[in-house]
Amino acid sequence: MPRRFPLSLSIERLFHWWRRIQSVMEKYDPQTIEAKWQKVWADELSFHVPNPSPEELAAHRDRTYVVEMLPYPSGDLHMGHTLNYTIGDVITHVRRRKGMQVLRPMGYDAFGLPAENAAIKEGAHPRVVTERNIASIRKQMHRMGWAIDWGREISTHQPEYYRWTQWLFLRFFERGLAYRKEAPVKWCPNDQTVLANEQVVDGRCERCGAEVEAKSLTQWFFRITDYADALLDEMDLLEDWPDRVLTMQRNWIGRSQGARVVFRVEGSGEQLPVFTTRPDTLFGATFFVLAPEHSLVSSLVAGSEHEAEVLDYVRRTAARSEVEREEKEKDGVFTGRFAVNPVNGEAIPIWVADYVLMGYGTGAIMAVPAHDERDHAFAERYGIEIRQVVGSSAVDVAEAGAFVSHSADEVLVNSGDFSGLSSPDGKVAITASLAAEGLGEEAIAYRLRDWLLSRQRYWGCPIPIIHCEKCGEVPVPDDQLPVVLPEIDDYVPKGRSPLAAAEDWVATTCPKCGGSARRETDTMDTFVDSSWYFIRYTDPHDDRLPFDREIADYWLPVNQYIGGIEHAVLHLLYARFFTKVMNELGLVGFREPFARLFNQGMLTAGGAKMSKSKGNVINPLEFVERYGADTVRLYTLFMGPADEDMDWQDTGLEGIWRFLNRLWRVAHEQAATPVAKLAEADPGDGELARKTHRTIAKVTDDIERRFYFHTPIAAVMELVNEIQRHPEDPAVRFATETAVSLIQPYAPHVAEELWGVLSAGGTRLWETRWPEADPALLAVAEVEVVVQVNGKLRDRLHVAAGTGKDELLAAVLASERVQAHLDGHEIRKTIVVPDRLVNFVV
RNA sequence: GCCGAAGUGGCGGAACUGGCAGACGCGCCGGACUCAAAAUCCGGUUCCCGAAAGGGAGUGUGGGUUCGAUUCCCACCUUCGGCACCA
Known part of the structure; x- marks a missing residue:
């Protein structure tokens, strides 16, 4: 055979070589084409979105604002970011191509513990490490090909940004919404700083996992508790937030309806108000408990035989961590004093116990x-009377434990004049009776505490306050902002703010009286920086104000916010609070920052949460180098529903890689086919044309309405499979172009390249109108009707779509298989669902 | 303990309004191409019985509603998440 002879130069051999060269040239090479298109987008500022002109402000355009939570520059991007920003990218591309003006910016949450700890670990200055990380992340974002408006890039650590964080703080301060007081706070011994309640998870530091300690310190707070009701009630203004996030916020705010009831100390008459959700049980109160931190404890026992024991108990409590305090058995000490129950004048013993929280x-x-139940356990331990005042006498509460059920038929017993009332009626009646005597009133308690915003750390936004011995807390005048974070050598946390060491910076003069004064040395919690960044994006270079109200009101509320569930009661609560305050300050016209929220699921590797310590962190770049960004982007979304947790599997990536190669080949085959063979442009109304229209409809609906990002990929794969099965179909060119067009939001580089190959007309896919399905071609021409006998599938029949009932029945009854199963039985009932199924009941 | 979400092949998952369970992908099995391998292509792949035709079972478990249930209702089990000494 000639082919076995290497020097043979037959035509066949030449042709073979030519094909091989061709195939080499046409090989899908993501690195080259991704670099090519990324350069075009960067050079042409393809995704820059100008702010509206004054005329446009008036004529409300079809605009939309898509924001993903900005990253902490504490290291490189990980797969979670890739998922997050690819979701945003798909939404951005689809909306752009539907003709909307889409704002989609990006920034860095650069201040704060995550970035600072990363820097300390490296032994370098936080600014150096942070800015290096930012440069690296920016590069990675470009490499992923995300359609970001880079003209609006911000970083919260830049003076141009934090000047306005300080400015906003001062507006809060002026309104009394930022204040300083001594309070019991949570202290992280590892990070050497106080934490907000929201940053304590199961008694541990949210960032480092160390058990937090209780301390009493003078700290800065935001009065978020004033907004507890607004934060609950205005959830109604949200268009679409996941229920679980709303539930978490509701739990966190923890609104409870009840009563404030005033007990008095026997002897002194001092008032001891309590909050209770069960005023109906007031007659069952057999003892009284003060938290160890309660301010009256020491005076109550002063000079008594109980003093030493009680004070010792208080000291021991203070030494315990939150976790210890919760885990140990309930205990307490008797103070020797008694409290008078306002409903019946009964004197009950006052105890101090740490199960009551200050x-x-x-x-x-x-x-x-x-x-x-808690009171029950305590009473049992110390032999205190257990007196039932609600419910049937069939339940022995001394034996069976506390009776805490809340059924409607509970009735008050042993409750004086109130006996016989239902539990809810008893609540109302007893509260009213107390109110009449000035001894109680309806009250609401919240679990939510004020937001502790100061941190004893270096890498944060300086609090723009000056402490003057004469004038007290004096705000830094607006025209002296920003208060620039000083450069210091020793930024390592050591329990007080490292800024305190910068004596030149700390020592200043009072803006009010001109006397010598000292600067506040604590910095702000990172979450302050991120509570308003999404508004700064709209006007990122403004040096007169944090943002222009008209422009902010044009873009906001954010139409689609995307990020992880971990911020459910942190960032998302704080940003809502900030927005409400900014609204009341007249800075913005809206009450809620994010109309719609999408929480992407967590990405795990080998079933475990990715973490550096476990060594199972998946680095997207590693796979981008191997397969290209398009494959990685597609795969992160193909894994499963984006709002559920997903496990990363390397092998799945291969499937996407094969798919893109298949699409590549199909498109090139189309491009190489002479146009004459394609029956000109008309795709007709055959099955492939219809399948294509159905795919358009499904992809569009899944992305826009359902927020399903994985099923559209499957749908396009199906379409490509169909194309390969019917290479001669007149609709094959239309189907191929559509497949490329529909996959563009996911895989913009390869789609752009293939679009160029197919159209050869120089049009740009990212600017091409999103395809629309022709409703007339959505239905299949021929349907498969299922025939059941007694609900069991017995046959399938192909009929024209829209076949009438009678005609359908006749066709079905003609089926031998159906007849075999009917087998002469009497048909008792026939169910016909047109175009779907026929079911005979025999 | 309270609140919420979820349980579907070997795996990730699909089935949106009660109407063909398992789309799409991975993996696996068989075949084509190749000297060979890779890549690619074709076919198969829920389980059981059967050579096949075909039959039976099947969406965590048990019940219910319905001609028909992954989908609706009740109870339970498991997993995950949130809250939790919050009075």
């Missing part, structure tokens, strides 16, 4: 052991 309610409780 931070909730009034730090004091009336204990009703018959109807509260």
Whole structure:
């Protein structure tokens, strides 16, 4: 055979060589084409979005604002970011191509513990490490090909940005919404700083996992508790937030309806108010408990035989961590004093016990052991009376434990004049009776505490306050902002702010009286920086104000916010609070920052959360180098529903790679086919044309309405499979172009390249109108009707779509298989669902 | 303990309004191409019985509603998430 002879130069051999050269040239090479298109987009500022002109502001355009939570520059991007920003990218591309003006910016949450800890670990200055990380992340974002408006890039650590964070803080301060006070706070011994309640998870530091300690310190707070009701009620203004996030916020705010009831100390007459959700059980109060931190404890026991024991108990409590305090058995000490129950004048013993928390309610409780499990356990341990006042006498609360059920038929017993009332009626009646005597009133308690915003750390936004001995807390005048974070050598945390060491910076003069004064040395929590960044994006270079209200009101509220669930009660609560305050300050016209929220699921590797310590962090760049960004982008979305947790599997990536190669080949085959053979442009109305239209409809609907990002990919794969099965179909060119067009939001580089190959007309896919399905071609021409006998599938029949009932029945009854199963039985009932199924009941 | 979400092949998952369970992909099996391998292509792949035709079972478990249930209702089990000494 000639082919076995290497020097043979037959025509066949030449042709073979030519094909091989061709195939080499046409090989899908993501690195080259991705670099090519990324350069075009960067050079032409393809995704820059100008702010509206004054005329446009008036004529409300079809605009949309898409924001993904900005990254902490504490290292490189990980797969979670890739997922997050690819979701945003798909939405951005689709909306752009539907003709909307889409704002889609990006920034860096550069201040704060995540970035600072990363820097300390490296032993370098936080600014150096942070800015290097930012440069690296920016590069990676470009490499992923995300359609970001880079003209609006911001970083929260830049003076141009944090000047306005300080400016906003001062507006809060002026309104009394930022204040400084001594309070019990949570202290992280590892990070050497206080934490907000929201940053304590199961008694541990949210960032480093160390058990937090209780301390009493003077700290800065935002009065978020004033907004507890607004934060709950204005959830109604949100268009679409996941229920779980709303539930978490509701739990966190923890609104409870009840009563404030005033007990008095026997002898002194001092008032001891309590908060209770069960005023109906007031007659069952058999003891009284103060939190160890309660301010009256020391005076109550002063000079008594109980003093030493009580004070010792208070000291021991203070030494315990939150976790210890919760895990140990309930204990307490008797103070020797008694409290008078306002409903019946009964004197009940006052105890001090650490199961009562100073931070909730009034730090004091009336204990009703018959109807509260904790009080019950305590009463049993110390032999205190357990007196039932609600419910049937069939339940022995002393034996069976606290009776805490809340059924409607509960009735008050042993409750004086109130006996016989239902539990809800009893609540109302007893509260009213107390109110009449000035001894109580309806009250609401919240679990939410004020937001502790100061941090004893270097890498944060300086709090723009000056402490003057004469004038007190004096705001830095607006025209002296920003208060620039000083350069210092020793930024390592050591329990007080490292800024305190910068004596030249700390020592200043009072803006009010001109006397010598000292600067506040604490910095702000990172979450302050990120509570308003999404508005700064709209006007990122403004040096007169944080943003222009008209422009902000044009873009916001954010139409689609995308990010992880971990911020459900952190960033998302704080940003809502900030927006409400900014609204009341007249800075913005809206009350809620994010109309719609999408939470992407967590990405795991080998079933475990990715973490550096476990060594299972998946680095997207590694796969981008191997397969290209398009494959990685597609795969992160193909894994499963984007709002559920997903496990990363390397092998799945191969499937996407094969798909893109298949698409590549199909498109090139189309391009190489002479146009004459394609029956000109008309795709006709055959099955492939119809399948194409159905794919358009499904992809569009899944992305826009359902927020399903994985099923559109499957749908395009199906279409490509169909194209390969019917290479001679007149619609094959139309189907191929559509497949390329529909996959563009996911894989913009390869789609752009193939679009160029197919159209050869120089049009740009990213600017090409999103395809629209022809409703007339959505239905299949011929349907498969299922025939069941007694609900069991017995036959399938192909009929024209829209076949009438009678005609359909006749066709079905003609089926031998159906007849075999009917087998002469009497048909009792026939169900016909046109174009779907026929079911005979025999 | 309270609140919420979820349980579907070997794996990730699909089935949106009660109407063909398992789309799409991975993996696996068989075949083509190749000296060979890779790549690619074709076919198969829920389980059981059967050579096949075909039959039976099947969406965590048990019940219910319905001609018909992954989908609706009740109870339970499991997993995950949130809250939790919050009075």
